[in-house]
Amino acid sequence: MLSHKQLFLLNTAQTSDFPRLLEIVKAEGSFLIDPNGKKYLDLVSGFAVSNLGHRHPKVIEAIKNQLDKYLHLTVYGEYIQAPQVLFAQKLNEVLPAHLSSVYFTNSGAEATEGALKLAKKYTNKSHIVAFHHSYHGSTHGALSVMGNEYYKQAYRPLLPDISFIKHQSFENLEVITNETACVILETIQGEAGIRVPTEDYLKALRKRCYETGALLILDEIQSGFGRTGKLFAFEHFDITPDILLLAKGMGGGMPIGAFIASKNLMDALKENPILGHITTFGGHPVSCAAGLATLNAILEEDLISTVEYKSNLFKSLLTHPKIKEIRGIGLMLCIQLSNFNQVETVSKKCVEGGVIIDWFLHCDDAMRIAPPLNISKEEIKFACNVILKAIDSTSE
Numbered sequence: 001m002l003s004h005k006q007l008f009l010l011n012t013a014q015t016s017d018f019p020r021l022l023e024i025v026k027a028e029g030s031f032l033i034d035p036n037g038k039k040y041l042d043l044v045s046g047f048a049v050s051n052l053g054h055r056h057p058k059v060i061e062a063i064k065n066q067l068d069k070y071l072h073l074t075v076y077g078e079y080i081q082a083p084q085v086l087f088a089q090k091l092n093e094v095l096p097a098h099l100s101s102v103y104f105t106n107s108g109a110e111a112t113e114g115a116l117k118l119a120k121k122y123t124n125k126s127h128i129v130a131f132h133h134s135y136h137g138s139t140h141g142a143l144s145v146m147g148n149e150y151y152k153q154a155y156r157p158l159l160p161d162i163s164f165i166k167h168q169s170f171e172n173l174e175v176i177t178n179e180t181a182c183v184i185l186e187t188i189q190g191e192a193g194i195r196v197p198t199e200d201y202l203k204a205l206r207k208r209c210y211e212t213g214a215l216l217i218l219d220e221i222q223s224g225f226g227r228t229g230k231l232f233a234f235e236h237f238d239i240t241p242d243i244l245l246l247a248k249g250m251g252g253g254m255p256i257g258a259f260i261a262s263k264n265l266m267d268a269l270k271e272n273p274i275l276g277h278i279t280t281f282g283g284h285p286v287s288c289a290a291g292l293a294t295l296n297a298i299l300e301e302d303l304i305s306t307v308e309y310k311s312n313l314f315k316s317l318l319t320h321p322k323i324k325e326i327r328g329i330g331l332m333l334c335i336q337l338s339n340f341n342q343v344e345t346v347s348k349k350c351v352e353g354g355v356i357i358d359w360f361l362h363c364d365d366a367m368r369i370a371p372p373l374n375i376s377k378e379e380i381k382f383a384c385n386v387i388l389k390a391i392d393s394t395s396e
């Protein structure tokens, strides 16, 4: 009989020659557990998904309750399904008043696709402004606004009429004109290696969008749901988007995303043509039930108020001559090392020591720290010890 590892390599599509090949049989709280019972402290959270840790009891309970009622019923937007409408209502409650209309999707990339289509439809323009080193997903539209040629070159032609500008460059804001449909930006750039903009830059960007009529799309797929120490990262900067993108942490481990706008804006998807965006599984009732339970748990457990303290604890413990910088905000952090060899060695040593840590798509000389928001003080201390020992072991 073939092992799971052999079956994985044989029958499931591989997208690189160096998958991690770690088999996980169970996950609980901040830990992943392998077939030998070895526990790994998860500092990646499935890439900023498990903000509540793995299998949070309230999320599991909501999923089980929904399983007893119904699973998929019809394509999004036809029947009235309590988990969808209650989750949308809760999102409306916690978001600025104008972000009142929620279109649920399957994923982050689909939220990006929907938002780009909505902006083009509403403004009747096609020019899109995106950022160098950005990541908004891997489908054709989302890939078109990705700021890294390496990942795009093989898939051209992609969407036309896209300009890329430098993050934090005030001069580059002039690229946004009256011809621009939208500007798409991660509020905190994630895969670029955690780049936090300044408040005056985001305000200038917001102003330029108002002046030119370009819609501002903020991608909070990674930074949302408490990760940065606010429910949504834009709250740090005193600005709001025209369209907000959510996914990842939204479903507490279940697949779901959303693009959210004002009702007036979203109504552009209703006519000429009707059915401006169609999705079969978007807003799946089980995912929506999990999403509502997740959001409620984040708020009820007051997790967000603990994030800054935990962030500072990581920052104060992770001091080492080979660490060039700890960047980031809240529990969206990055350890800047010197090169990929170091990063790879540290990552391997950390796994041996029982800590999962990895790097970024557009920044391979830095390491990601994105633990569950309810990680404990002791777990943080344990993780930092393992990371420091791993860094010690690097030769450079």
Ligand SMILES: Cc1ncc(COP(=O)(O)O)c(C=O)c1O
Pocket (backbone or CB within 6 Å): 047, 107, 108, 109, 110, 112, 135, 136, 137, 138, 186, 190, 191, 219, 220, 221, 222, 247, 248, 257
């Ligand atoms: C900022 C950001 N936007 C969009 C996406 C795409 O989300 P998904 O993988 O659910 O399509 C990601 C995924 O890593 C992301 O980090």
